[in-house]
Structures are given as structure tokens and as C-alpha cells.
Amino acid sequence: MLGILALSISFIILLLLGFPVALVLAGSTLITMWVLDISLATAVPNLVQGVNSYTLLAVPFFILAGQLMGEGGLSLRLINMAQLFVGMIRGGLAMVNCFTSLLFGNISGSAVADVSSIGSVMIPMMKEKGYDSDYTVAVTAASSIQGVIMPPSHNMILYALAAGGVSISSLFLAGIVPAFIMLIGLMAMSYVIARKRNYEKGEPVPLKKAPKILLDGFLSLMTGAIILGGIFSGQFTATESGAIACLYAFILVFFVYREIPLSRMGLIMKKTFRTVSMVLFLIAASKAFAFILAYLQIPGMVTDLFLMVSDNPVVIMLIITVLLLVLGAPMDMAPLILIMTPILYPITVGTLGMDPIHFGIIMILNLGIGLITPPVGTVLFVGCALGKIPIEKGAKALIPFYLVLVAILLLLTFVPGIVMWLPNKFG
Amino acid sequence: MYKIIKKLALGLDRLLEVFALTTLSVMVIIVTVQVFTRTIGNFVYFWSEEVTLLLLVWTAFLGIAIGFREKLHLSMDSVTRRIPQSMQKIVSKVITITVFIFGLYLVIYGWQYTELMHANTLAATGLPRSIQYVIVPITGVLVCIYSFLQIVGIDTRRHPESDDEEEVS
Amino acid sequence: ACGGDSNVSQEDPTEATDNTADEAADNTANEEENNEAGNNEAEPAEEKESYQFRLAETHAPDYPTTLADKHFAELVGERSDGRITIDVFPSASLGEESAVLEQVQLGSIDFTRTSAGPMAEFNEDFGVFSLPYIFDDDDHVWNFLLSEHGDNLLKSLESSNMMGLAYYSSGARHFYSSEPINSLEDLEGQKIRVQQNAINIDLMNALGASATPMDFGEVFSGLQTGVIDAAENNYPSYYSTRHFEVAPYYILDGHQRVPEVLVASSSTWEILDEEDQELIKQAAIDSIDFQRENWAEFEAFAEEEVRAAGATIIEVDDVSVWQEAASTVIDEHGEQYREVLDAIESVR
Ligand code: NA
Ligand code: NA
Numbered sequence: 056m057l058g059i060l061a062l063s064i065s066f067i068i069l070l071l072l073g074f075p076v077a078l079v080l081a082g083s084t085l086i087t088m089w090v091l092d093i094s095l096a097t098a099v100p101n102l103v104q105g106v107n108s109y110t111l112l113a114v115p116f117f118i119l120a121g122q123l124m125g126e127g128g129l130s131l132r133l134i135n136m137a138q139l140f141v142g143m144i145r146g147g148l149a150m151v152n153c154f155t156s157l158l159f160g161n162i163s164g165s166a167v168a169d170v171s172s173i174g175s176v177m178i179p180m181m182k183e184k185g186y187d188s189d190y191t192v193a194v195t196a197a198s199s200i201q202g203v204i205m206p207p208s209h210n211m212i213l214y215a216l217a218a219g220g221v222s223i224s225s226l227f228l229a230g231i232v233p234a235f236i237m238l239i240g241l242m243a244m245s246y247v248i249a250r251k252r253n254y255e256k257g258e259p260v261p262l263k264k265a266p267k268i269l270l271d272g273f274l275s276l277m278t279g280a281i282i283l284g285g286i287f288s289g290q291f292t293a294t295e296s297g298a299i300a301c302l303y304a305f306i307l308v309f310f311v312y313r314e315i316p317l318s319r320m321g322l323i324m325k326k327t328f329r330t331v332s333m334v335l336f337l338i339a340a341s342k343a344f345a346f347i348l349a350y351l352q353i354p355g356m357v358t359d360l361f362l363m364v365s366d367n368p369v370v371i372m373l374i375i376t377v378l379l380l381v382l383g384a385p386m387d388m389a390p391l392i393l394i395m396t397p398i399l400y401p402i403t404v405g406t407l408g409m410d411p412i413h414f415g416i417i418m419i420l421n422l423g424i425g426l427i428t429p430p431v432g433t434v435l436f437v438g439c440a441l442g443k444i445p446i447e448k449g450a451k452a453l454i455p456f457y458l459v460l461v462a463i464l465l466l467l468t469f470v471p472g473i474v475m476w477l478p479n480k481f482g
Numbered sequence: 483m484y485k486i487i488k489k490l491a492l493g494l495d496r497l498l499e500v501f502a503l504t505t506l507s508v509m510v511i512i513v514t515v516q517v518f519t520r521t522i523g524n525f526v527y528f529w530s531e532e533v534t535l536l537l538l539v540w541t542a543f544l545g546i547a548i549g550f551r552e553k554l555h556l557s558m559d560s561v562t563r564r565i566p567q568s569m570q571k572i573v574s575k576v577i578t579i580t581v582f583i584f585g586l587y588l589v590i591y592g593w594q595y596t597e598l599m600h601a602n603t604l605a606a607t608g609l610p611r612s613i614q615y616v617i618v619p620i621t622g623v624l625v626c627i628y629s630f631l632q633i634v635g636i637d638t639r640r641h642p643e644s645d646d647e648e649e650v651s
Numbered sequence: 652a653c654g655g656d657s658n659v660s661q662e663d664p665t666e667a668t669d670n671t672a673d674e675a676a677d678n679t680a681n682e683e684e685n686n687e688a689g690n691n692e693a694e695p696a697e698e699k700e701s702y703q704f705r706l707a708e709t710h711a712p713d714y715p716t717t718l719a720d721k722h723f724a725e726l727v728g729e730r731s732d733g734r735i736t737i738d739v740f741p742s743a744s745l746g747e748e749s750a751v752l753e754q755v756q757l758g759s760i761d762f763t764r765t766s767a768g769p770m771a772e773f774n775e776d777f778g779v780f781s782l783p784y785i786f787d788d789d790d791h792v793w794n795f796l797l798s799e800h801g802d803n804l805l806k807s808l809e810s811s812n813m814m815g816l817a818y819y820s821s822g823a824r825h826f827y828s829s830e831p832i833n834s835l836e837d838l839e840g841q842k843i844r845v846q847q848n849a850i851n852i853d854l855m856n857a858l859g860a861s862a863t864p865m866d867f868g869e870v871f872s873g874l875q876t877g878v879i880d881a882a883e884n885n886y887p888s889y890y891s892t893r894h895f896e897v898a899p900y901y902i903l904d905g906h907q908r909v910p911e912v913l914v915a916s917s918s919t920w921e922i923l924d925e926e927d928q929e930l931i932k933q934a935a936i937d938s939i940d941f942q943r944e945n946w947a948e949f950e951a952f953a954e955e956e957v958r959a960a961g962a963t964i965i966e967v968d969d970v971s972v973w974q975e976a977a978s979t980v981i982d983e984h985g986e987q988y989r990e991v992l993d994a995i996e997s998v999r
Contacts, residue, residue: 070558071558071561071562072561072562072573072576072577073557073558073559073561073562073573073574073577074557074577074580075549075555075556075557075577076555076556076557076558077546077555077556078555078577078580078581078584079557081584082580082584085587095587095591096591096594096595096598098591099588099591099592099595099615099618100595100615102618103539103543103614103615103618106538106539106542106543107535107538107539107614108535108538109531109534109535111538112509112513112534112535112538115506115509115538115541116509116510116513119506119510290517290521291517291521294513295513295514295516295517297513298509298510298513298514298517299514299517301510301514302510302514321503324503324506324507325499325503325641327506328499328502328503328506328541328545328548329548329549329552329554329641331506331541331545332542332544332545332546332548332549332554332555333545333549333554333555333556335538335541335542335545335546336542336545336546336549336555337556338542339542339543339546385558385560386558387556387558390556430560431558431560
């Protein structure tokens with residue numbers, strides 16, 4: 056009991072005092088070890104082993120590839136391509152926005168990269184066409200959540216690491232159908248609001264421009280195709296696909312598009328390293344935290360606690376959904392995946408017998424919604440900053456989209472077949 | 483005096499950055515080469531996995547130090563933002579001092595563990611296991627240096643201008 | 652559930668470790684001193700100390716090795732009248748084998764069940780088990796393990812801050828692949844996932860295959876997509892990982908027979924008095940038969956299941972051909988294990 060008390064109190068205090076989250080995890084672990092008289096050296100191997108994983112390599116690789124594509128003028132090409140397909144519908148630019156996010160999500164693994172690179176182009180573009188600021192921000196932010204579900208996604212890799220032994224390629228496959236369901240849901244909601252607010256009816260793109268647009272967009276989308284195609288045709292593993300994506304992006308940006316000089320590579324690497332540093336420290340620290348959780352047998356207690364409340368799987372899943380949504384409001388996605396997976400995995404996969412792939416997708420979508428909920432939502436923040444509106448206004452405009460996303464979340468939770476269809480079919 | 487310290491710190495920063503970016507690039511290169519040797523030459527260098535992982539561990543730990551230097555590591559400031567300025571200053575001092583203590587921890591226990599692991603080996607290359615761990619005390623020293631500089635009021639951030647950073651999510 | 656008892660067992664080694672931050676080598680001596688001092692203060696009466704220990708296991712809760720761990724823990728609990736409890740942590744919740752072994756050396760994990768394979772990273776002598784085709788069958792393995800030489804090998808762990816308690820069964824490792832492998836020739840050019848160590852890599856080369864590194868969790872999809880052509884493991888793991896679904900050809904070459912080892916941390920061992928040490932050691936030895944029976948049952952069950960699922964089991968008529976092909980590995984690595992190899996030969 057002493058250990059649990061020490062862990063939870065130190066965790067909460069350090070977190071509220073605004074310590075870096077990774078330091079909160081490492082710090083509360085060390086304090087607990089000190090209280091329990093466990094050798095403090097125990098945390099050292101856990102910190103190191105946390106990042107000593109071949110699977111984890113894909114994370115810096117995907118971040119580098121995303122950074123390269125983002126800097127290399129990719130988003131504009133994707134927007135042009137999306138305009139060709141859905142630009143003529145009412146609220147056309149909103150549709151383009153949603154569709155571009157899905158395409159971008161197939162290249163990058165990050166919703167924040169998505170919202171910042173697409174938002175910086177599309178938000179001003181939409182405003183110019185007479186869309187309200189809050190609507191543009193809401194559409195951009197909500198649709199970028201597709202990026203965490205649409206493969207590749209480094210959040211899936213974090214989950215696979217935390218769960219242990221879950222296949223990344225299966226997670227990648229499992230994300231595709233839910234991402235398209237999200238696209239349909241978000242486009243439908245955007246359309247309903249666009250009608251209500253009577254936004255413009257988009258103009259179709261002149262057909263003679265189509266070949267150039269398609270070729271340009273095609274080369275960008277090839278990144279995603281190479282990643283997924285390479286993995287599923289057995290050319291390389293999910294980890295290796297990250298390195299290949301870097302190679303392809305490098306060639307595309309510096310030798311085909313040539314919008315930025317090769318000398319920018321240094322800066323791109325630096326920016327990548329900044330993001331990578333944050334993620335890797337979090338992973339290292341959360342490994343030590345997971346060790347102390349297991350050592351104190353907390354996951355088992357949480358399972359017992361849930362079973363005390365109810366032994367009905369539907370009720371338990373609803374509680375878990377609400378719990379993750381609530382936790383996702385004040386906290387960021389990566390640390391939550393790393394902290395909550397070892398706690399919830401024994402009950403969902405162990406006791407309820409959920410497929411680890413299914414649970415992973417549910418958890419990632421759930422925490423993805425947290426990225427656009429106040430008080431802490433990185434995607435919401437970036438979106439509001441780009442649209443120059445207060446956070447409250449952005450959050451209010453997002454309400455209808457929250458409803459859509461939560462409805463999809465519940466659908467995917469209770470109809471596992473949707474998520475498992477592709478991985479099962481492939482297997 | 484401050485000027486000399488600052489100059490030394492800048493030199494160290496440069497060295498670190500070059501080293502970290504090199505490890506990052508070498509990882510990409512090794513893994514890419516591995517894909518090609520396997521698909522074309524039907525072989526894989528026996529050291530490729532272990533060396534790449536070693537580089538990943540090193541990159542990650544240098545990242546911890548650089549992250550503290552640049553104040554990159556994500557935190558939850560929704561509570562501290564609402565308290566008075568004077569309190570905020572105190573809290574941020576406390577955090578910096580804690581970071582220093584964390585650095586000390588990495589130096590002392592990291593070194594102790596490195597020594598303990600010296601007799602063990604890595605499976606493929608047969609290198610001593612301590613090579614995986616020696617980066618921990620090194621990172622500790624760096625963390626101590628940077629947090630010390632911050633405590634005495636020297637801004638250690640070298641890239642404050644690129645704050646429009648894309649973060650992880 | 653995780654109350655104060657654990658403190659008793661953890662207290663003394665910790666203090667010792669703290670004090671000797673600079674000289675890890677002196678740990679042992681100091682621990683004993685501190686421990687005695689602590690005991691004298693806390694235990695004036697005759698009543699014996701209670702302990703709560705942790706045993707790290709990487710396999711699932713229902714796997715034969717985990718069941719044996721639990722059986723061992725039960726025996727210890729019964730024989731000490733509940734004074735010594737050992738909690739089993741399955742499913743790698745305290746970490747993977749190598750990482751756990753490190754912490755057993757450190758003393759923060761008290762017991763673990765590990766494969767003799769990764770043990771070689773901590774004690775060179777254990778590398779002998781990775782040498783190919785050195786055992787004829789399971790009886791041969793156990794003749795060796797239960798011999799004086801097997802016991803000496805366990806004892807040699809003391810120099811690595813560990814206390815070897817007992818061996819467990821782990822069957823034989825065979826190759827499995829997505830395309831039929833009927834003979835040694837079929838192995839030519841195959842990309843095979845093995846645990847990356849020098850002997851394994853040389854073995855793959857000697858058999859004409861190429862060793863491909865891959866995280867264990869990726870092997871299923873690796874076989875499915877064709878990044879790798881084959882992998883290798885024993886029957887129970889072939890079954891429990893469901894790799895037979897994507898690699899349905901299992902060729903019984905039995906290239907390695909790598910036993911499991913149950914070990915205690917020296918730091919934990921040293922806080923126990925001789926009587927408790929004897930009690931635990933005996934419980935470990937008495938759990939061997941239970942584990943071997945369970946293992947055999949599970950092996951048979953696994954075989955039945957994979958056969959029922961349509962996997963093709965291929966017998967090897969003449970293993971000496973394989974043995975011959977792999978002999979270069981023994982030439983290369985065998986010298987340092989000469990004595991042990993002779994001992995293995997002598998109990999054939
Ligand atoms: Na994505
Ligand atoms: Na949030």
C-alpha cells in the first residue's frame with residue numbers, strides 16, 4: 056500500500072507542478088523505489104531497455120520522413136489533388152480539407168504535423184472563400200485526427216511497444232477501414248454545417264489541369280504506398296519501412312520537387328531530433344514507470360476494481376472509454392498510451408478477451424480525440440493558433456465533430472468486425 | 483567569466499549536436515542498407531541490429547540532455563499557468579533544481595550500473611554490455627551542466643527561434 | 652498485497668548498494684555486514700524472518716514454465732508455513748529475459764526463470780547450449796543436466812552474482828517455414844529469423860541459410876508477408892505463437908536443446924540463512940519433475956493442435972547430415988567448451 060501511495064501522490068504533485076511529463080514518470084518511479092528501499096539503480100536498466108527496441112526505430116524514421124515531406128512542399132500538392140476529387144461539393148474546401156488530412160495521414164504518423172502543415176495552407180484559403188474562422192479550425196483539427204489511425208502511425212508503434220509483442224503490420228492494416236469511416240463521418244458533418252451556414256459551392260477543377268495535379272500528388276502519395284506496399288509484399292518490415300520512407304522522401308524532396316535546397320537538410324534533421332528527443336525520453340521513462348506499476352501489481356488491482364464495479368463487458372468498455380476520454384482531456388497522447396496500456400491491457404485483452412489489435416485501435420482513436428479537447432490538446436492549440444481564434448471558440452465549434460468521433464469510437468468498440476476485417480482477411 | 487562559460491557551453495552544444503545528428507543518420511543508413519543486402523544479396527550484417535540499437539539508445543539519451551537544454555520536454559502547465567507570477571518563478575526554479583538532481587542520479591547510479599554490466603556481453607557483437615549503459619552517466623553530466631547553467635541564470639537554449647515546432651501526437 | 656514484508660527482504664541489499672556507489676565490486680561483502688547488523692537489531696527473538704520475493708517469468712500464465720514457477724513458489728510457501736512467499740510475475744511484466752537477468756544481478760528482482768540462451772551473455776559457459784546437434788534426445792540432455800557437470804554449470808553462476816537453482820525442460824528447437832523444407836538442401840538461401848548471437852549466425856551460415864534479425868513480435872507478420880522464409884522454435888512456442896498458421900512446415904531437426912534455468916539473485920540468496928537456502932533449493936529441485944511432466948504434456952498437446960490445424964510435420968531420417976554440415980560451428984566455437992562437450996559426450 057505504501058508503494059502505491061508514494062507512486063500516486065508523487066505522480067500527481069509533480070504533474071500538477073508542471074514538471075516535464077517524462078520527468079514526472081521517472082521521478083515518481085524513483086521516489087517510490089526510494090520509499091520501498093528498492094535499489095535506485097533499478098531504474099537505470101529500465102530507462103535504457105525502454106529505448107533498446109528494434110521496433111522503436113520506426114519512430115524516429117517516420118518522424119524524419121514526415122518532417123522531410125512537410126518541409127518539401129507536399130501539403131499543397133495533396134490539397135490540389137483532393138480538390139480535384141471533392142472540391143465541387145458544397146462546402147468544397149471543407150471536404151478538401153478532410154480528404155487531404157486522410158492522404159497526409161497516410162504519409163505522416165502525426166496529427167500535429169497534419170494540422171500544422173495542412174492548416175497553415177487551408178485555414179487562410181478557406182477564410183478567404185468566406186468560411187468562418189471557427190468552422191475552418193474545427194474541420195482542420197477534427198480531420199487531422201485521421202492521421203493517428205491511418206497507417207503509418209507512430210502511436211501504433213508506441214502501443215505495440217507498451218503492449219508487447221503486438222504486430223505493427225496488423226495494427227497498420229486495422230487502421231485503414233476506421234480511417235475511411237472517419238473520413239465519411241467528418242465529411243458528412245462538415246457538409247451538414249456548410250449547408251446550414253450556406254457556404255460556397257466549390258468550383259470543379261479544369262480538367263486539363265488534372266494530369267499534372269495527379270502526377271504531383273501521386274509522387275507524394277507513393278510514400279504511403281511504398282510503406283504499406285513494401286510491408287505487405289514482404290520486401291521489408293514495418294521498422295525498415297521507416298528508413299525506406301526517409302530515403303524516398305529525401306529523393307523526392309531534393310531531386311524531384313527541388314523546392315528547398317539540400318542545405319536545409321541540416322535544419323530538417325535538427326527539427327526531427329527535437330521531436331525524437333521528446334518521444335524517446337517519454338518512452339524510456341514510461342518503461343521504468345511500467346516496471347514499478349507491475350512491481351506493485353497495480354494492473355491486477357485495477358482489473359479487480361473494474362470487475363468489482365461490473366462483470367458486464369459492455370459496461371466495462373464504456374467505463375474505459377469514458378476514462379480515456381477524461382484522461383485525454385488534460386494529458387497528451389504519447390504518455391497516455393505508454394502509461395495506460397500496461398494498466399488496461401490485462402483487463403481488456405486478458406479478462407474480456409479482446410483482440411490486442413482491436414483494443415489498440417480503440418485506445419489510439421480514443422486518445423486521439425483527446426488531442427482536440429481542452430484544456431490540453433496539441434492539435435486544438437495549433438489549429439486555433441493558425442486560425443487566430445481563442446481555444447474556447449475552437450472547442451465550441453468542434454462540438455458536432457466530437458459527437459461524430461465519439462459515435463465512431465463506440466461503433467468501432469462494439470463492432471470489432473470493422474476493425475478486424477482487414478487484419479483477419481489478410482491472415 | 484560568464485563569457486568563457488558561455489563559449490565553452492556553445493562548443494559542447496555543437497559537438498553534441500553533430501554527434502546526435504550523425505547517430506540519427508547512421509541509423510537510417512544501416513537499416514536501409516540492411517534492406518538492400520537482404521533483398522539483393524540475401525544476407526544481413528550480423529552486427530546491424532545490435533549496432534543500430536546501440537545508436538538508438540545513445541541518440542535517446544543525448545536527446546534527454548538536449549531536451550533539457552532546449553526545454554523541449556512536454557509538460558502539463560494548465561495548473562501552474564493560473565498561479566501568481568512570483569509563485570511560477572519559484573516552481574520553475576524547483577523544477578530546474580530537480581532536473582539537476584536527476585542529472586546527479588544518472589551520473590551516480592548510471593555509472594554504478596555501467597560497472598556492474600561490464601562483465602556481461604551483447605549477444606551478437608560480443609561487446610561489453612556496459613557500452614549500452616555508459617551513455618547514462620555521460621547524459622547525467624550533461625544534464626547537470628545544463629541545469630546548473632540555468633540555475634545561475636544562463637539561457638542554454640540554442641534554438642529558441644524555432645519554437646513553432648511540430649510536436650508529437 | 653504488496654505490504655511491508657517486502658521491505659525486509661529489500662532493505663539490506665539496497666543500503667549496501669547505496670553505500671558502495673563507487674565500488675560495485677564490494678557490494679557483496681558490505682551487504683552481509685549490513686544485513687547482520689540489521690538482523691541483530693530487528694530480531695532479538697528466535698522467530699524467523701518473513702520474506703516476500705518476486706519471480707520474473709516471460710511466458711504467459713498458463714505456459715508450462717510459468718506453472719512450474721508457481722509450483723515452486725507453492726512448495727516454498729508450504730514448507731516455510733507461509734513465511735516465505737514468492738509472487739510470480741508472468742508475461743514479461745517485469746521485463747524481457749536479458750533485462751531481467753541484469754536486475755537479478757543487481758538484486759532488485761529476486762528470482763527468474765530464463766532460457767540458457769540469453770544466460771550466455773552473463774556467463775560464457777552457458778553458450779555451450781547454443782552449439783548445434785550436441786544432444787541426441789531429451790534423455791541425453793537430462794543425463795547431462797542432472798550430472799555433476801550440469802550441477803557445476805549451475806554453480807558457476809555464482810561468479811555472475813546469481814544462484815542457479817534448477818534446470819527445466821524446453822524441448823528441442825526445430826525449423827519451420829512457409830514453403831516445405833524436406834532436407835538440408837531446401838534450407839539453402841532461406842532467410843531465417845534467429846536470436847542474434849554469434850553461434851546462431853554461424854549456424855545459419857553453415858546450413859546455407861541467412862540469419863535475419865527481427866523482433867520476436869514481428870515474426871508472425873514477417874513469415875506471412877515473406878520478409879523472412881523461416882524461423883525456429885520448440886513445439887510449445889510454435890503452437891502458442893500461432894506461427895504454424897503462416898509457416899505450416901515443421902521439420903524436426905532438433906538443432907538445439909536449450910534448457911531453462913531457475914535462478915535466484917545472489918543478493919537475495921545472501922540474506923537467507925542456510926536453512927532457508929536449503930528449503931528453497933530443495934523446492935526448486937522438487938519442482939523439476941512437475942515441470943518436465945507438464946512440459947511433455949504441453950508438447951504433446953501442441954503437436955496434436957498444430958497437426959489438427961493442418962501443419963505438415965517433417966521427420967528427419969538422418970540427422971548426421973545436418974550435424975556434419977554444422978560441424979564447422981563446433982570447430983569454430985567448441986574449443987572453449989571442450990570440457991563440457993566431453994562431459995556431454997560421456998553421458999550419451
Ligand atoms: Na498516419
Ligand atoms: Na486533450
